[in-house]
Each structure stands twice: as structure tokens, then as C-alpha cells.
Amino acid sequence: MTAPFYVPPEQLIKDRAEFARKGIQRGRPIAVVEYDGGILLMGENPSRSLHKIGEVYDRVAFAGVGRYNEFEMLRVAGIRYADVKGYAYARADVTGKGLANAYSQTLGQIFTHEVKPYEVEVLVAELGDGADDNHLYHVRFDGTLRDEPGFATLGGEEERLREEIGAVHRPDLPLEEAISITKAAIESVTESEIPADGWEAGVLDRTLERRTFRRLDSADLNPET
Numbered sequence: 001m002t003a004p005f006y007v008p009p010e011q012l013i014k015d016r017a018e019f020a021r022k023g024i025q026r027g028r029p030i031a032v033v034e035y036d037g038g039i040l041l042m043g044e045n046p047s048r049s050l051h052k053i054g055e056v057y058d059r060v061a062f063a064g065v066g067r068y069n070e071f072e073m074l075r076v077a078g079i080r081y082a083d084v085k086g087y088a089y090a091r092a093d094v095t096g097k098g099l100a101n102a103y104s105q106t107l108g109q110i111f112t113h114e115v116k117p118y119e120v121e122v123l124v125a126e127l128g129d130g131a132d133d134n135h136l137y138h139v140r141f142d143g144t145l146r147d148e149p150g151f152a153t154l155g156g157e158e159e160r161l162r163e164e165i166g167a168v169h170r171p172d173l174p175l176e177e178a179i180s181i182t183k184a185a186i187e188s189v190t191e192s193e194i195p196a197d198g199w200e201a202g203v204l205d206r207t208l209e210r211r212t213f214r215r216l217d218s219a220d221l222n223p224e225t
Contacts, residue, residue: 020141020142021141022119024066024121026156027066028043028045028052029044029154029158029161029186030063030123030153030154031152031182032063032123032136032153033151033173033181035171035173035174036131036171036172036174036175037203037207038175038206039061039134039204040175040179040182040203041053041063042186042201044190045200046197047200050068052064052068053200053201053202054075054202055211056078057094058212059212060095060124060204061127061202061204062078062122064121065122066141070118074103074107074120074122081098081099085098097135099124107143120141121155123148124137125204127204127206136150157190161185161189165182168181175203196218201220201221202215203216
């Protein structure tokens with residue numbers, strides 16, 4: 001009888017983390033940036049139907065990078081979670097923190113116990129009544145959860161993108177300027193000029209009464225054209 005193949009736990013965790021990181025780094029970057037009237041979610045995405053950014057609930061939005069089928073399953077599960085909680089309790093009880101905690105537990109469980117970890121990172125954005133009440137929850141492939149102040153970045157060249165945006169970001173940016181600096185930062189790290197129809201973007205807009213998420217079209221993203 002042959003002995004089972006043994007891998008030290010620390011090596012197994014290291015290999016899983018490296019595998020997941022490689023998959024995520026192949027994804028096109030996304031930036032989530034607070035501006036004076038809400039939160040901007042923006043990234044490169046040439047597809048018109050496979051969205052990486054979307055609404056979850058009244059004041060909560062989702063962004064994901066990595067394997068599309070995996071983060072899309074998380075997005076749909078998040079919508080179901082929010083709908084059930086809002087129906088069973090109250091709409092105000094659906095929070096970004098609660099959703100981010102659920103994603104953190106799910107990804108942590110998959111990373112620890114499944115053969116293949118999810119090759120995804122997700123971000124949950126929650127719009128507050130004022131700028132100080134906004135929250136950006138970044139959930140990594142291993143379930144690590146961070147509350148990011150002001151802006152967050154996901155996907156390939158994440159650290160470089162963070163540095164580019166961090167150098168110019170301020171919370172009182174008007175939407176037009178927030179779009180401009182985000183586009184410039186993403187094009188800088190990808191070292192390419194992204195066409196007008198190669199972007200996907202949406203905002204959590206504080207001027208809207210209940211459902212605050214709206215998608216931005218080419219006219220919003222390219223006002224000069």
C-alpha cells in the first residue's frame with residue numbers, strides 16, 4: 001500500500017494563494033473612487049453584456065475582477081442575500097458591511113477547504129448620507145476583508161493603480177474630474193489608450209432618492225466628444 005502524498009499545510013496555502021493571484025492579475029483593473037456626490041466605480045471592459053460592476057441593493061454596489069463565472073455567482077448570491085434580508089427585516093438593515101462579511105466568509109471557506117480557490121477579488125461599495133459615512137469593503141480571494149478609505153483598486157497592477165489615484169484623489173472631486181483621473185490612471189498602468197466604448201462605469205449617486213445606482217454611458221464618460 002502506498003503512502004498518501006503529503007504537502008505541508010503552509011506550502012499548500014502558499015500555492016493556493018499564488019494560483020489565485022495569477023488569475024486575478026490577468027483581469028482588467030477596476031477603480032472605485034469617492035467623489036463629492038457619491039461613489040464612482042469604473043474599469044476597462046469591452047463587453048456590453050458581461051458586466052463587472054452592478055447594483056446589489058438601494059445604496060450598495062458590487063465590483064469584481066478575475067474569473068467572470070466566479071464573481072458573477074458571488075454577485076447574484078449577494079443580491080439574493082440583500083433581497084431576503086430587506087424583506088424579512090427592513091430595507092435599512094441591508095448594509096455593505098453585512099454583505100462584505102458574507103463574501104469574506106464564503107471566500108475564506110472556499111480558499112481553505114476546496115481544491116481550487118476562487119480567482120476573484122470583489123469590492124462592496126456602500127453610499128452613506130454624507131461622505132464620512134461611505135464605505136468601500138475590499139474582499140480578497142482568501143476572505144481577507146479591508147475597509148478602504150476614499151478609493152480602492154482591484155485587478156491587474158493593483159498597487160500601481162493605487163499609487164496613481166492616491167497621488168491626485170481628494171474626496172471633494174466633482175464627478176467629471178473623478179472620471180478623468182480614474183481613466184488616466186487606468187490607461188497609465190495598462191500602458192494603452194482605451195477606446196470610448198471600452199469602459200464600464202456606474203455611480204452610487206447621492207442625489208437619487210432610494211435606488212442610487214445608475215450606469216454611465218459614453219456621453220457621461222466622454223463629455224468632450
